[in-house]
Amino acid sequence: MSDPGSRPVFLERSGYRRRRLADAAFLLPILGIMLFAVPLLWPTSPPQQDAPQHAVTMSDAILYIFGVWVLLILLAALFGIRARQWALDSQEPGAR
Amino acid sequence: MASFNVLVLVCLGYVVVLFSVAFVADRLAATGRDRWLRSPLIYTLSMSIYCTAWTFYGAVGYAARSGLEFITIYLGPTLVMIGWWWGVRKLVRIGRSQRVTSIADLISSRYGKSNTLAVFVTVLAVVAITPYISLQLQSITLSLSAFADEDSLYDSSSTAFWAATGLAAFAILFGTRNLDANERHQGVVTAVALEAVVKLVALLAVGIFVVWGLAGGVPQVLDRIDASEIGQWQTHGARWITITFLAAAAFVCLPRMFQVMVVENDDERHLQIAGWAFPLYLAAMSLFVVPIAVVGLELLPEGSNPDLFVLTIPLQEGRDGLAALSFLGGFSSATSMVIVAAMALSIMVSNHVVMPIWLSFRGDRASVSGDVRNMVLMSRRFAIAGIMLLGYLYYRMSGGGAALASIGLIAFAGIAQILPALVGGLFWRGATRVGATSGLIVGFGLWLYTLLLPGIGNGFLPETVLAYGPFGIHWLRPHALFGIEGLDPIVHSVTWSLFLNASVFCAVSVSTFPSPLERLQGAQFVNVYDHSAAPREWNASFAQTEDLMIMTQRIMGAEQAQALFERGAELQGQSGSLPEPTPVFLEFLERELAGSVGAATAHAMIGQIVGRSSVSVADLLAVADESAELMEYSSRLEAQSAELSRTARQLREANEKLTQISEQKDGFLSQVSHELRTPMTSIRAFSELMRDTEALSEAEQKRFAAIIHDEALRLTRLLDDLLDLSVLESGKVTLNLRTGPLGEVLDQAVSTALTGTEHPIRVRQVSHIANGIIRSDLDRLTQVFINMISNAQKYCDAADPELRIETTEQGDRIVVDFIDNGAGIPPEARVSVFEKFARVSTDKAGGAGLGLAICREILQRLGGEVSYLDGQTGGAFRVTLSREVSV
Numbered sequence: 001m002s003d004p005g006s007r008p009v010f011l012e013r014s015g016y017r018r019r020r021l022a023d024a025a026f027l028l029p030i031l032g033i034m035l036f037a038v039p040l041l042w043p044t045s046p047p048q049q050d051a052p053q054h055a056v057t058m059s060d061a062i063l064y065i066f067g068v069w070v071l072l073i074l075l076a077a078l079f080g081i082r083a084r085q086w087a088l089d090s091q092e093p094g095a096r
Numbered sequence: 097m098a099s100f101n102v103l104v105l106v107c108l109g110y111v112v113v114l115f116s117v118a119f120v121a122d123r124l125a126a127t128g129r130d131r132w133l134r135s136p137l138i139y140t141l142s143m144s145i146y147c148t149a150w151t152f153y154g155a156v157g158y159a160a161r162s163g164l165e166f167i168t169i170y171l172g173p174t175l176v177m178i179g180w181w182w183g184v185r186k187l188v189r190i191g192r193s194q195r196v197t198s199i200a201d202l203i204s205s206r207y208g209k210s211n212t213l214a215v216f217v218t219v220l221a222v223v224a225i226t227p228y229i230s231l232q233l234q235s236i237t238l239s240l241s242a243f244a245d246e247d248s249l250y251d252s253s254s255t256a257f258w259a260a261t262g263l264a265a266f267a268i269l270f271g272t273r274n275l276d277a278n279e280r281h282q283g284v285v286t287a288v289a290l291e292a293v294v295k296l297v298a299l300l301a302v303g304i305f306v307v308w309g310l311a312g313g314v315p316q317v318l319d320r321i322d323a324s325e326i327g328q329w330q331t332h333g334a335r336w337i338t339i340t341f342l343a344a345a346a347f348v349c350l351p352r353m354f355q356v357m358v359v360e361n362d363d364e365r366h367l368q369i370a371g372w373a374f375p376l377y378l379a380a381m382s383l384f385v386v387p388i389a390v391v392g393l394e395l396l397p398e399g400s401n402p403d404l405f406v407l408t409i410p411l412q413e414g415r416d417g418l419a420a421l422s423f424l425g426g427f428s429s430a431t432s433m434v435i436v437a438a439m440a441l442s443i444m445v446s447n448h449v450v451m452p453i454w455l456s457f458r459g460d461r462a463s464v465s466g467d468v469r470n471m472v473l474m475s476r477r478f479a480i481a482g483i484m485l486l487g488y489l490y491y492r493m494s495g496g497g498a499a500l501a502s503i504g505l506i507a508f509a510g511i512a513q514i515l516p517a518l519v520g521g522l523f524w525r526g527a528t529r530v531g532a533t534s535g536l537i538v539g540f541g542l543w544l545y546t547l548l549l550p551g552i553g554n555g556f557l558p559e560t561v562l563a564y565g566p567f568g569i570h571w572l573r574p575h576a577l578f579g580i581e582g583l584d585p586i587v588h589s590v591t592w593s594l595f596l597n598a599s600v601f602c603a604v605s606v607s608t609f610p611s612p613l614e615r616l617q618g619a620q621f622v623n624v625y626d627h628s629a630a631p632r633e634w635n636a637s638f639a640q641t642e643d644l645m646i647m648t649q650r651i652m653g654a655e656q657a658q659a660l661f662e663r664g665a666e667l668q669g670q671s672g673s674l675p676e677p678t679p680v681f682l683e684f685l686e687r688e689l690a691g692s693v694g695a696a697t698a699h700a701m702i703g704q705i706v707g708r709s710s711v712s713v714a715d716l717l718a719v720a721d722e723s724a725e726l727m728e729y730s731s732r733l734e735a736q737s738a739e740l741s742r743t744a745r746q747l748r749e750a751n752e753k754l755t756q757i758s759e760q761k762d763g764f765l766s767q768v769s770h771e772l773r774t775p776m777t778s779i780r781a782f783s784e785l786m787r788d789t790e791a792l793s794e795a796e797q798k799r800f801a802a803i804i805h806d807e808a809l810r811l812t813r814l815l816d817d818l819l820d821l822s823v824l825e826s827g828k829v830t831l832n833l834r835t836g837p838l839g840e841v842l843d844q845a846v847s848t849a850l851t852g853t854e855h856p857i858r859v860r861q862v863s864h865i866a867n868g869i870i871r872s873d874l875d876r877l878t879q880v881f882i883n884m885i886s887n888a889q890k891y892c893d894a895a896d897p898e899l900r901i902e903t904t905e906q907g908d909r910i911v912v913d914f915i916d917n918g919a920g921i922p923p924e925a926r927v928s929v930f931e932k933f934a935r936v937s938t939d940k941a942g943g944a945g946l947g948l949a950i951c952r953e954i955l956q957r958l959g960g961e962v963s964y965l966d967g968q969t970g971g972a973f974r975v976t977l978s979r980e981v982s983v
Contacts, residue, residue, distance in 0.1 A: 022181060025179070025181040025182070026179075026181065026182055028178050028179060029175045029176075029178055029179030032174065032175045032178055032179075033175060036171050036175070036340065037337070039164075039329065039331065039336065040333045040336060040337070042329050043329075056328065056329040057321075057322045057327060057328060057329070058163065058164065058321045058322055058324075058326060058327045058328060058329065058386065059318035059319075059321050059322050060329075061164055061329045062164065062318075062321070062386055065164065065167060066379065066383070069171075069174065069375065069379045070379070072174065072178050072375065073178070073372050073375045073376050073379065074372075075178070076177070076178040076371050076372035076375065077371075077372035077373075079181070079371070079372075080367075080368040080369060080371045080372050081368070083181075083368045084365065084368045084369075
């Protein structure tokens, strides 16, 4: 991240960080889709089949879903707060 | 059990609180002290109208029936909101820059302000949302009935009626109070935010009571969950994906969501907070759903409605306060949704259905003569009442039997049909109006056929159609299109309708060509971050500012209109209250009005005022075509006039030339007559002398006759020369081309020229060329050389005259110099020496002065030239010849 040998110009550096953060914001919903699609891979247990040990328990499912949810909220909050700071730094809201 | 009457009182008290909150918020907004009301917090909370009574009550029932699948309803919006940076942000930016009033307005605006499309979206929304509203009425009556089990006074249908009436009154009071340019309703939004808090608190309170009060802690609850009948993961994969997607699509396309998210948005930066705060709200709302469902399944007797667990668990446990709070939460969910949905739908109906019809009925100048403002507000009030009535009727007809969740999903699937047109409009410039309309029609039709009609049943579709397809066509069965059976109805319908919707939308868009206005709007939408300026369409040179003012007053109210116009004047740097109707001002006004009555209507109204001088892009194009024609015509005229003046100049030049030639001819004639006259005079004189004198000696006679003869010869020579010259000049000379050595030609010329002269000039020939063979008219060339030599013979005044003829080569040309050792020609005469009748000195007049002129003409014919050679001691002429004469 930081390179003591060459000191990059502050503006360029912050601009670069912004863009990467915006990239991350682009990827965030995709990450969300993928994580929320993971339960599709879990084995389901139709009532007829007697294989309870393979099925994922509901409590685990709840913990997983809410864990992903909280993670996504935290990442979105991180990005939102950073985006708010840019807007305060430069009087240009929503810089592209 | 809580008294039903107390509950009704609490409920009414709550409504009073809501009314006062909305009222205060409106007052604060009117006086400009609403800073905190415009905070991101209120914005985020107002989005919670997504969570209706369906999700408040229905989520628990849903979980009790099919496990975690209910959560997909929340996951979709979560994904949309955490991706706000590239989706919702653009929507909000466009909504703000174009002053969009509803989802129908946005679609219509994007596709060239087409009102047809707006009407279509409006109809779609009304059809999809009406069952949803009746669902809310049902949930209110259902929840009340939970309290009123043994109360004989309770009548569910009258409850539904009064609920509908009350909600309509609230929506009318706070949704149609004013006609703001921004179409923001601070009062409603604040009340909705308050309700959001109430429903969250209520659900959390019930959840906490269930987890820690009944189950005894988190681990115990988890154990109970695993032990329950929904204790294992058994979610249908296709439904999981489809409903998540559907919820995400509906979250963006639902008119009420669009209203709070885009139209009521005060600051784009609110999204930075809402982007994570709203998912957090959703997570909190769904946190206790499964525990409540599981505990309810355990606790309550078999067969009790799981949709009401949120109410019946506290009631069962004797917690009347908690039950009342829970009821208020459900009530809040239902009312906030109904109010905002009715408001949003009424804006769409009045802007896109009522106003255009009214405008077209009123004909010319309607926007000035009628009270548009009242008209709009009235139409909205009636629209709200009508929508509520529809919802109520649907509730009565359906009998309130269907499970809550299924109607919610059906509505979502219907409203999601807007998605292709919306997303295509935001991100694809190639999307066209025809494409969007066709896609919507296909999607809407398929949704009706595969989901809504079979879903609501009750004879809308005959049983035979459901079982065997229309007219017995097997592969057209509503639940098994194209013969694919066994799919879940929602998955089946959403997949086919949205897939075909999007396909038709893309295919038709690709194969049609958008109108200019459409392309303009498309560029503005897709590239909204690059430029937010609207197209300038008004040519306002004849627009009456006062008329505009009157119309604006009628729409927005006198004070607001005046403020608006004063601001416009101020922007133009004027002191008065009426600004100049510049295109910029008109465009500004149109957008402000669009905020009140929608883009298409505002466009039409300004068009009516500005009247004949209103210019659509199509008109502009026509004008451009005309002016292009005009320009072409004028450039043609210009070309013609240039040609004329060119011709005139040529004529003038020709005239001058003719005059010159005429003068030359006159001069020539006088010269000729003078030249002819001299010999004629002497011939006459001597012949008279011979005739009249008697005694003439033989010698005298001979001498006179000789003179006459000489003069006659001179005359003949002169005439010959003249004839020769005229032939040469007219270009009618025929050249007799032969090949021969130049030396021989020169030798012959020398001998001919010097024959018969008394003191022949000494001629010295110097040749520097190896090959003297030329192809030319050798006789004419000889004539030229003879002339040169005899000139030297005649005019060389040296004591020992000598002529040097030097032949050299210059490239493919041969140069013959005739240089004598005389005094030469004086410099001033050198230019004119080649002119006709030019003679250097009169005293040595030997010829007519035509020799050199003839030489020049001959040489021009032969591709050569003759010039005087400066810088020599004596007279010097240079003859330049080409080796080969090309004819």
